[in-house]
Amino acid sequence: MSDAPAPETDERRDRLVEVLRSELGDRVVDSLVKPGDDVWVRVATDAWQETGRVLRDALRCNFFDFLSAIDWLPSPFGKSEDSPLDQRPALSTDIVTGYAGGETRFQVFARVTSLPERVSITVKADVPLEDLAVDTWSAIYSGANWHEREIHEMYGIGFRGHPYLAHIYLPGDFEGHPLRKDFPLLARHVKPWPGIVDVEPMPDEGDDAEAEGDAAAEGAE
Amino acid sequence: MTAISDRQKLAYVNAQAADGRVNLEFETEEGMTLNMGPQHPATHGTLRIVAKLDGEQVIHCEPVMGYMHRGYEKLLEVRTYPQVNTLVNRIDWLGSFTNEVPFILASEKLMGVEAPPRAQWIRTILFELGRIANISLFLGDTALHMGGMTAAFYAFRDREFVLNQIEAVTGGRFHPNFDRIGGLKDDFPKGWIADTKAVMARLRDFCDEIEDLVVGNEIFQARTRGIGIIPGDIAQSYGLSGANLRASGVDWDLRRDVPVGLAWDQCDWTVWTHPDGDSFSRYWVRLQEVREATKIVDQLCDGLPSGPIMAKVPRIIKVPEGEAWVATENPLGEMGYYVVSKGDLGPFRVKIRTASFNNISVIPWVTRGVYVPDVISILASLYFILGDIDR
Amino acid sequence: MLLNEFLFLAAALFALGVYGVISRRNGVMVLMSIELILNSVNINLVAFGAMNGNLTGQVFALFIIAVAAAEVGVGLAIVLAIFRNRRSVDLDEVDLMKG
Amino acid sequence: MPDIYGKGLLKGLGVTFREMTKTIFPDGMTKRPSPTKGAATVQYPHEKEAPAPRARGVIALKEDNCTVCMLCARSCPDWCIYIEGHEEKAPPRRPGGKPRTVSALDRFDIDYALCMYCGICVEVCPFDALFWSPEYEYSEPRIADLLHDKTRLGEWMETVPDFEPYEAGSEVKVRKVPR
Amino acid sequence: MGLIVAAARNADAPVLVAQNIAFGVIAAIMVFSAFRVVTTRNVVHAAVYLVMVLSGAAAQFVLLGAEFVAITQLLVYVGAIVVLFLFGIMLTRAPIRGEERATRDSWPLGAFTALVLAGLLGYSLTNGFGGDRLPRYCTTAAPLAGSCLSPSGTRAISDAIFSTYLIPFEVTSLLLLAALIGAIVIARRD
Amino acid sequence: MSAFLREYLTVAIFTGVAFGLLAGVLSVGKLIRPVRPQAEKYFNYESGVDAVGTGWVQSPIRYYVFALLFVMFDVEAVFIFPWATQLEIYGWFGAVEMGIFIVLLALGLLYAWRKGVLRWT
Amino acid sequence: MILGLHLAYWQTSVIRSLGVLVAVLLPAGTFVYIFLFKMVSFMQSRLGPMEAGPYGSMQLLAEVGKFIQKEDIVPDNADRRLFKLAPYLVVATVLLVYLVVPFGPKMRFVNFDGGIFYALAVSSISALGVLIAGWASANKYSLMGGLRAAGQLIAYELPMVLAVVGVVIQAGTMNLSGIVAAQANGKMFGFGGLGNPYFITQFVGMVIFLIAVQAELTQTPFDMPIAESELVTGYITEYSGMRFLLFFIAEFAAVGSFAAVAATLFMGGWAVPGIKFDSGVMNVLGPIVLMAKMTLIAGVIFFVRFTYPRFREDQLQKFAWTILIPVALANILVTTVLKVAF
Amino acid sequence: MGLVESGKMPKPLTNLLNISRRYSIWIFQWGLACCAIEMGAALGSPRYDVMRLGVIPLPASPRQADLVCISGTVTDKMVPAIRRLYDQMPDPKYVISMGSCANCGGPYWDSYSVTKGVDQIIPVDVYVPGCPPRPEALLEGIVLLQERIRHEDMAERWKGDPIVVT
Ligand code: SF4
Ligand code: SF4
Numbered sequence A: 001m002s003d004a005p006a007p008e009t010d011e012r013r014d015r016l017v018e019v020l021r022s023e024l025g026d027r028v029v030d031s032l033v034k035p036g037d038d039v040w041v042r043v044a045t046d047a048w049q050e051t052g053r054v055l056r057d058a059l060r061c062n063f064f065d066f067l068s069a070i071d072w073l074p075s076p077f078g079k080s081e082d083s084p085l086d087q088r089p090a091l092s093t094d095i096v097t098g099y100a101g102g103e104t105r106f107q108v109f110a111r112v113t114s115l116p117e118r119v120s121i122t123v124k125a126d127v128p129l130e131d132l133a134v135d136t137w138s139a140i141y142s143g144a145n146w147h148e149r150e151i152h153e154m155y156g157i158g159f160r161g162h163p164y165l166a167h168i169y170l171p172g173d174f175e176g177h178p179l180r181k182d183f184p185l186l187a188r189h190v191k192p193w194p195g196i197v198d199v200e201p202m203p204d205e206g207d208d209a210e211a212e213g214d215a216a217a218e219g220a221e
Numbered sequence B: 001m002t003a004i005s006d007r008q009k010l011a012y013v014n015a016q017a018a019d020g021r022v023n024l025e026f027e028t029e030e031g032m033t034l035n036m037g038p039q040h041p042a043t044h045g046t047l048r049i050v051a052k053l054d055g056e057q058v059i060h061c062e063p064v065m066g067y068m069h070r071g072y073e074k075l076l077e078v079r080t081y082p083q084v085n086t087l088v089n090r091i092d093w094l095g096s097f098t099n100e101v102p103f104i105l106a107s108e109k110l111m112g113v114e115a116p117p118r119a120q121w122i123r124t125i126l127f128e129l130g131r132i133a134n135i136s137l138f139l140g141d142t143a144l145h146m147g148g149m150t151a152a153f154y155a156f157r158d159r160e161f162v163l164n165q166i167e168a169v170t171g172g173r174f175h176p177n178f179d180r181i182g183g184l185k186d187d188f189p190k191g192w193i194a195d196t197k198a199v200m201a202r203l204r205d206f207c208d209e210i211e212d213l214v215v216g217n218e219i220f221q222a223r224t225r226g227i228g229i230i231p232g233d234i235a236q237s238y239g240l241s242g243a244n245l246r247a248s249g250v251d252w253d254l255r256r257d258v259p260v261g262l263a264w265d266q267c268d269w270t271v272w273t274h275p276d277g278d279s280f281s282r283y284w285v286r287l288q289e290v291r292e293a294t295k296i297v298d299q300l301c302d303g304l305p306s307g308p309i310m311a312k313v314p315r316i317i318k319v320p321e322g323e324a325w326v327a328t329e330n331p332l333g334e335m336g337y338y339v340v341s342k343g344d345l346g347p348f349r350v351k352i353r354t355a356s357f358n359n360i361s362v363i364p365w366v367t368r369g370v371y372v373p374d375v376i377s378i379l380a381s382l383y384f385i386l387g388d389i390d391r
Numbered sequence C: 001m002l003l004n005e006f007l008f009l010a011a012a013l014f015a016l017g018v019y020g021v022i023s024r025r026n027g028v029m030v031l032m033s034i035e036l037i038l039n040s041v042n043i044n045l046v047a048f049g050a051m052n053g054n055l056t057g058q059v060f061a062l063f064i065i066a067v068a069a070a071e072v073g074v075g076l077a078i079v080l081a082i083f084r085n086r087r088s089v090d091l092d093e094v095d096l097m098k099g
Numbered sequence D: 001m002p003d004i005y006g007k008g009l010l011k012g013l014g015v016t017f018r019e020m021t022k023t024i025f026p027d028g029m030t031k032r033p034s035p036t037k038g039a040a041t042v043q044y045p046h047e048k049e050a051p052a053p054r055a056r057g058v059i060a061l062k063e064d065n066c067t068v069c070m071l072c073a074r075s076c077p078d079w080c081i082y083i084e085g086h087e088e089k090a091p092p093r094r095p096g097g098k099p100r101t102v103s104a105l106d107r108f109d110i111d112y113a114l115c116m117y118c119g120i121c122v123e124v125c126p127f128d129a130l131f132w133s134p135e136y137e138y139s140e141p142r143i144a145d146l147l148h149d150k151t152r153l154g155e156w157m158e159t160v161p162d163f164e165p166y167e168a169g170s171e172v173k174v175r176k177v178p179r
Numbered sequence E: 001m002g003l004i005v006a007a008a009r010n011a012d013a014p015v016l017v018a019q020n021i022a023f024g025v026i027a028a029i030m031v032f033s034a035f036r037v038v039t040t041r042n043v044v045h046a047a048v049y050l051v052m053v054l055s056g057a058a059a060q061f062v063l064l065g066a067e068f069v070a071i072t073q074l075l076v077y078v079g080a081i082v083v084l085f086l087f088g089i090m091l092t093r094a095p096i097r098g099e100e101r102a103t104r105d106s107w108p109l110g111a112f113t114a115l116v117l118a119g120l121l122g123y124s125l126t127n128g129f130g131g132d133r134l135p136r137y138c139t140t141a142a143p144l145a146g147s148c149l150s151p152s153g154t155r156a157i158s159d160a161i162f163s164t165y166l167i168p169f170e171v172t173s174l175l176l177l178a179a180l181i182g183a184i185v186i187a188r189r190d
Numbered sequence F: 001m002s003a004f005l006r007e008y009l010t011v012a013i014f015t016g017v018a019f020g021l022l023a024g025v026l027s028v029g030k031l032i033r034p035v036r037p038q039a040e041k042y043f044n045y046e047s048g049v050d051a052v053g054t055g056w057v058q059s060p061i062r063y064y065v066f067a068l069l070f071v072m073f074d075v076e077a078v079f080i081f082p083w084a085t086q087l088e089i090y091g092w093f094g095a096v097e098m099g100i101f102i103v104l105l106a107l108g109l110l111y112a113w114r115k116g117v118l119r120w121t
Numbered sequence G: 001m002i003l004g005l006h007l008a009y010w011q012t013s014v015i016r017s018l019g020v021l022v023a024v025l026l027p028a029g030t031f032v033y034i035f036l037f038k039m040v041s042f043m044q045s046r047l048g049p050m051e052a053g054p055y056g057s058m059q060l061l062a063e064v065g066k067f068i069q070k071e072d073i074v075p076d077n078a079d080r081r082l083f084k085l086a087p088y089l090v091v092a093t094v095l096l097v098y099l100v101v102p103f104g105p106k107m108r109f110v111n112f113d114g115g116i117f118y119a120l121a122v123s124s125i126s127a128l129g130v131l132i133a134g135w136a137s138a139n140k141y142s143l144m145g146g147l148r149a150a151g152q153l154i155a156y157e158l159p160m161v162l163a164v165v166g167v168v169i170q171a172g173t174m175n176l177s178g179i180v181a182a183q184a185n186g187k188m189f190g191f192g193g194l195g196n197p198y199f200i201t202q203f204v205g206m207v208i209f210l211i212a213v214q215a216e217l218t219q220t221p222f223d224m225p226i227a228e229s230e231l232v233t234g235y236i237t238e239y240s241g242m243r244f245l246l247f248f249i250a251e252f253a254a255v256g257s258f259a260a261v262a263a264t265l266f267m268g269g270w271a272v273p274g275i276k277f278d279s280g281v282m283n284v285l286g287p288i289v290l291m292a293k294m295t296l297i298a299g300v301i302f303f304v305r306f307t308y309p310r311f312r313e314d315q316l317q318k319f320a321w322t323i324l325i326p327v328a329l330a331n332i333l334v335t336t337v338l339k340v341a342f
Numbered sequence H: 001m002g003l004v005e006s007g008k009m010p011k012p013l014t015n016l017l018n019i020s021r022r023y024s025i026w027i028f029q030w031g032l033a034c035c036a037i038e039m040g041a042a043l044g045s046p047r048y049d050v051m052r053l054g055v056i057p058l059p060a061s062p063r064q065a066d067l068v069c070i071s072g073t074v075t076d077k078m079v080p081a082i083r084r085l086y087d088q089m090p091d092p093k094y095v096i097s098m099g100s101c102a103n104c105g106g107p108y109w110d111s112y113s114v115t116k117g118v119d120q121i122i123p124v125d126v127y128v129p130g131c132p133p134r135p136e137a138l139l140e141g142i143v144l145l146q147e148r149i150r151h152e153d154m155a156e157r158w159k160g161d162p163i164v165v166t
C-alpha cells in the first residue's frame, strides 16, 4: 500500500482493497486509500475485466458510475493564450501520473458503487501504447457499453469484446481523437488572443477576496 | 462573418449528410425503420431514435446521440477554474446551478477549503430551486408528449416564478455562474426569502394541480402503468440514477447517503421510492421530489445562518495536484465530476459523469417489444436533457 | 330514359370486370375487378326494379352489397394470407395454390 | 385502476375549468370579465416585465474608470472583449504633484454575438468599470451590429440599476454604482 | 360514347334531357374509370378509380329513384369496402410508382373474352329490351305505382325486407358472421 | 323534374361550386406564391435526415381485422336503419327479428374478442 | 325569387351553395377563434392572439392570407395526382354533411328522406381521403398516420352509426327535419311542454355519439394519428401552403358539422321549446339557435381536447370495440324494447 | 407566373399580403439546446404567450412552418439536418438565430464539434443576443422581424438564387 499517512482508518475501504488483493493477487499493482473519502486501486491491464467481475460479484458493487480514460501527456499547446510579450516557460512533456501511479500515457479508470455498503471505488488500469486496447466491461456492467464507445471515440482506445464499437458523438467523417492532449483546438490557434497588449499593473495584488471591494472603492473616487 | 461560397457550403453539407445514413445498417428485408429525430418533437430537441419496427412493434431501438456534443471535457482542459464553472452551467441546462455544485465541491476538496455555513445553506437552497425548475418542466413536458397540452402550460407558468427567484439572486434565469470555490458570488437580496416561501406554496399548489390533471387521469395511467418496466438490478447495472433508480424500488439518494457538506442533513425530508419501475412510477416519484424540494427550501429559508459567504481563498485560484470525485443528486440523477489537477490555473482533466447519459443507455433494453407510442412515453419518463447526454 | 342505357352500362362494366379478373396479376386488383362485375349486376337489378315498379330489385341490390362485403372480406384475407407466406400477391406465382 | 373509473377524468376537466374561470373572471364571477387581467400574460410590446436588478442583460462600460488593464479581456472565456489603448500623460491629481501616466481607451468592444453572459469580466474588473444592466432589447438583423463599441456600451450605463441591499444575516457590503 | 348518343336520341321530353345528359356523363366517367381500374399499373390508383365507378353507380341509382340503395352504396362500398381494399393494399406492398408488370401474359385471352362477352351482351340486350322505356318520374309524390317512377322510401324497402325477404335477411347475417370468422381465421393463420 | 332529383342536383351543384371555389383560391394563390425549386425542398421529410428505405410499412394485420369488423357492422347498420324507422309498426316481431340479427353479428365481435384480435399483443 | 326575380334553378342552387359555404366557414372560423384561440388560451391562463385586429379577431384572415402566399410543395417521391386530390376529398366530405342539416322549418338546403343516413355515409368517406393522403405523401410518418387515422375513423364510425339508431328508433324517421319535429313535438313522460330533446331519453346514445365525434375529429384524447410528439403531424406532414389550409379548414369545419348533427339529433336542432314549431320566426331564429347549440357542443369538444392526454392506438381501438360498440348495441336493444313495450 | 416576382403587384395588395404574413407566423417546433427552453418559455409560458403576436407554435413539420428559430448550439453533426429542414420549408421563410451559440458559436467557440454560427449554413433574418436570451428578448426579435416583414419587398426577396447568406 502506498504511503497513506492514516490519521484514522477506514475499514470499509480497506476491505475493498483487501478483497481485491485476495481475488486478484499481485495483479493489483497499487492502491491508495484516503480514509473517509475515497479509494483508488490500480490493476494490471490483463486483469481489467476480472476486476470488474470481482467488484460486481464479490464486493456487490452493483451500481455502475462511469468508465473513462485519461491521457497523462501534458498538453503541448497550453491554453493557446499566447502573448508575444509574455515569456512563458517551455511546456514540460514529462508524464506525471496521478493517484495509484501509472506507467503509460493512457489509463482507463472506472468507478463503481456498492449501494448497500455506501462505498465507491475507482479502479484504474494502464493501457499499453503499442496495443491501445483493454477488455470490455460491457458484459459485466451493461452501462459500460456506451462509456466504452465514448472512450473509443475520444481516445482511440479499443475494447476487446465490445459488441458495437462505433462512433457515438461525432459525425462519421471526423478524424482524430479529440480528448487526446495532442489534439489541437483549431479555433484557439486561429483567433488571436485579445489579451495580448501591455497591461497596466494591478492596483492591489492582495490575495484575499476583500481586495475587490477595496479596488472598487478606489476606482469609484 | 466569413462568407463561404455556395459550392463549398454544399460540398460541406453533403459530406455531413453522409453521416445521416448510419441507420441504413438497420434496414433489412423485413420490417421498417422509423427515424425519430434529430428534429423530432418527441426527443427534447436533438436526440435521434432509430427504431426498427415490425408493424408497430419495436424490434430494436437505438438512440443516436452527438447532435448536441459540444466537447465539454476537452474545453474544460483549456479553461481556468472560474471559466469552467460558468461553462458547466450549460450541461443540464434546466437545473444549471446544480451543475456547478459538484465541480466546486470537488475543487474545494482538492484545495482543502470549505465554504462557510451560510454559503452551504444558500447553495442547498439554490440547488433545490434548480431541482424544482428542472423537474416541474418535466412534469408538464411528459404530459405534453402524451398529448396533455395544458399541463405543459401550467408547468411553464409556475416555473417562471422559480426562475424569477433564481434570477433575483444570481442574475441569470438559466445560467447562474454563482458558485465560487470557497463560497458564493453574492448573498440574497433583501426580501428574497419571503418571496421564495410564497413561491414554494404556489408550487405545492401546482403539484396538486398536476396530480389532478395528469397523475389521476385514467388515460395517463393507461398510457404509463406497466409500460417500460426497469427492474432494480438492471437499473443499477446500467448506472441509472436519480428518480429513475428510485422508481425501480432502489432506495438510494446521494443527498442522504453520501453527504457532501451541503445542508440537506439539516432538514427533514423523505426519499420516495416506488416499487413498480414503470413510466408511471418515474413520473410519480419526480412529482413527490418536487414536493420534497419545496419543503426543503422552506425549512432552509427559515433556518438560514448568518455569517460570511466566502471562505478565504487566494484571488487567483490554483488547485493543488490531486484527483477528486464528488457527485451530487441532481434533478436528473447522479452527476459527478472527476477532477484531475496538476496544480495549474485550470484542471488537467475533468471526467463529467452525467446522469442522462447513463439513464438513456437503458433505452435499447427497455424498448424491446414495445409499441411506437410507448417509446415516446418511456423516453419522456426517463427524462433526459440532451446537454446532459452529449456534453 | 331507356332501360337499355343502364343495361349497356352494366354490360360494359361487366365485360371490363371479366377482363380484369382474367388478366390482372395482383390479387387485390382481381378482387376489384370482381367488384366491377357485382356492381354491374346491381345496376341491372335496380334498373329492372324501376322498370317493373317494384322493390325487389333494390332489396336484392342491398343483399348483393352485403354479399360483396363478405366476399371482399374473405377474398382479401386470402390474399393477405398468400402475401404472408410468399411475400407477394402475384397470382402468377401462386398459380394453382401450390403454396 | 382507480376506485371509480372516470373520476380522474372529471377532476382533470375541473382543473382546466377552474383555471378558465379564474382567467376570465379575475375579480369573481359577478364582476366584469377581464381576461387581460386574469391571465398570467405580460403583453410584451405594450407592457414589459421588470427583470431583477441583478439580471445579466447587457454589460455597461463606465469608460472613465477603465484603466485598460486588460484583465477582463484576459479572463473572458469567450475572448469576446477587444480592447486597445495607449498611454498618455494626465495632469497630476493634486496640485503640485507629478504628472501621471494613464492609459486611454481607444477601443473597447464586446461582441454580444459571442458573449456567454457569464459575468466574469464584470467580476474581475478591479476598477469598477463594467456593470450589468438588465436591458435585453438589442436584437439586430445584422450580426455585425451586435459588436457594441465603447460609446454604445457607455450608453447602457444609464440603465444600470443600483445594487440592492442584502437579506438579514449577510455580511457582504453593498457596493455603489458610480454615476 | 355510343351510350350518350343513344341517350340523347331517345330523349323524348325536355325534362328528360337533363336526366339523359346526367346519365351519359356519369356513364362515360364510370366506363372510363372502370377501364382504368383494370388497366392501371398502380394498385392505389386502381382503388381510387374504383371509387369513381362506385360513386358513379350510386349516382345512377339516384337517377333510378333508389335513394336508399345509393346511400348504402356510398356507406358500404365507398366508405367501407374501398377502405378495406386500401388496407389490404397497404398491408401488401404498394410501390408508389406502380408495379412493373401489372397484367398477366394471358391478357389477350382476357381481352378476347371480354370483347366477345360485350358483343354478346350488347346484341342480346338490343334484341331483348330494344325499345323498353323506364317509366317517367312522377311529378307529384305518389306511392309505388307501375305507371311512374318515384323515389322509393326507406320505409317501403324496410317493409319489403321484413316481409317477403325475411329469410334472406336472416341468412345475410349468418353469411356475414361466417365471412367474418372465416376471414379472421384465414388472416390470422400464423 | 321531380323534387327528389332536384335535391340531388343541389348536391351536385354544391359540390361543383365548392370545388370550383377551392380550385379558384388555389389558382389565385398560384399568382402570388413563389416557386423556388430546389432539389432538397422536394425530398421527403424525415426529421431532417435522408429518408431510409421505402415509405412502405408492413402495417400490422390487425388494421385489416378492424376494417373487416367495420365492414360487417356497416352492413348491419344498413339493415338496421330502415327497420328502425318502421319499428313502431313491426312491434315485437320486428324487435325479435332484429334481435337475432344483432346477436348474430355480436357473436362475430365476441369471436374476434376471444380470438384476441382486438388486443395488440 | 326572393327579390321578385325569377332565377333559374341552377342559379338559385349556386346561391344556396354559396350560402352553405358561408354557413360552413362562418362557424368553423368562429370555433377556431372562440375556442382554439381564446378559450384554450384562457384555460391555460394566457390570452391567445391579441395583435392582429382588436383582440386578435383578424388572426384567421391573416392565416388565410399567409397560406395563400406559401409555396406549394409536392415532394418528388409523392404520387402527385393523389397527393393533390386528397385534401379535396377530405373537405368535400365535410361540406357535404352540412347540406342535410336543417336550420329552420324552411331553412334547409336539401331535405333527404334518408338524411342522417346520408350524413353518416358521406362522413365515412373521409377515411378514404386520409388514407390516400397518407399513402400519396410517400412518407413514413404520413403513411403510419394515415393508417392509424383510417383505422380510428372506421372504428369510431360504427359506434356513431349505432348511437344514431337509437334516435331513429325513437323518432321513427331518418329525415333530420323529421327528427327535429319529433323532438319538438314529442312528449316526455307524458309532459309535452318542453318537447322531448333526446339528450335525456337517449343519454347513453349521446355520450357514445360525442365520444365517437371526438375520435372522428381526431381530437385528443383520440389524436394518436396526428400525435405530433410521435408522428410529427401524421398524414398531413408533407402538406404545405393552401393544401394544408384545406386540411385545417376541414378539421374545424368538421367540428362544426358534427356539432350541428349532434345538436340536431340530441338537442332538438333549431327548435326551442316554447316557440311554435313551424312559425316563420324560426326561419330567422332557427339558425341562431342551432349555432348556439353547436357552439355548446364544440366547446365541450375543445374543452376535452385540451385537458386530456391521448390514448395509445391499441387502447383507443380496444375502447371502441370492447366498450363503445357493445354499449351502443345494448342501447339499441333497450330502446327497441322500450319503444315496442310502450 | 408569379405576379409578385415580376413586381407587378399593386401596392395596396402587397401591403395586405405583408400584413397577413406579419401576423401569421407559424414557428417550427425545434429547439437545440438551453436556448430552446427559453424559446419554449416564450412559446409555451402563459407569461409570454407568443401567440398574442400571431406566432403560432403549431407545426412539427417544416412544411407548414414560416419561421424557424435556431435556438441553441449548432453542432457539425446537426448541420446537414438544419440545412435539410430549412430547405424543406416552403418559401417565404424566415430564420431567427437565438442565442450566442447560434449566432457564432458562443461559449463553444473553440470546440472541435460546434459550428461557429448558423449563418454559415442558412441565411438569418434576426439575431437575438443572449445566453440564453430571456423570452422577452426573443419576443423583441420577433417584433423586429414582424416590422421587417411589414416593409418587405417580396419581389426582391423571391428573386435570385435560393441560397443566400447575408
Ligand atoms: S460576460 Fe463573460 S463572455 Fe461576456 S464578455 Fe464578459 S467575460 Fe466575456
Ligand atoms: S478589467 Fe476593467 S479596468 Fe481593466 S480593462 Fe477591463 S474594464 Fe477596463
Ligand code: SF4
Pocket: B090, B093, D116, H033, H034, H035, H036, H071, H072, H073, H098, H099, H100, H101, H102, H106, H107, H130, H131, H132, H133
Ligand atoms: S447561447 Fe447559451 S443558453 Fe443558448 S444554447 Fe448556447 S449555451 Fe445555451
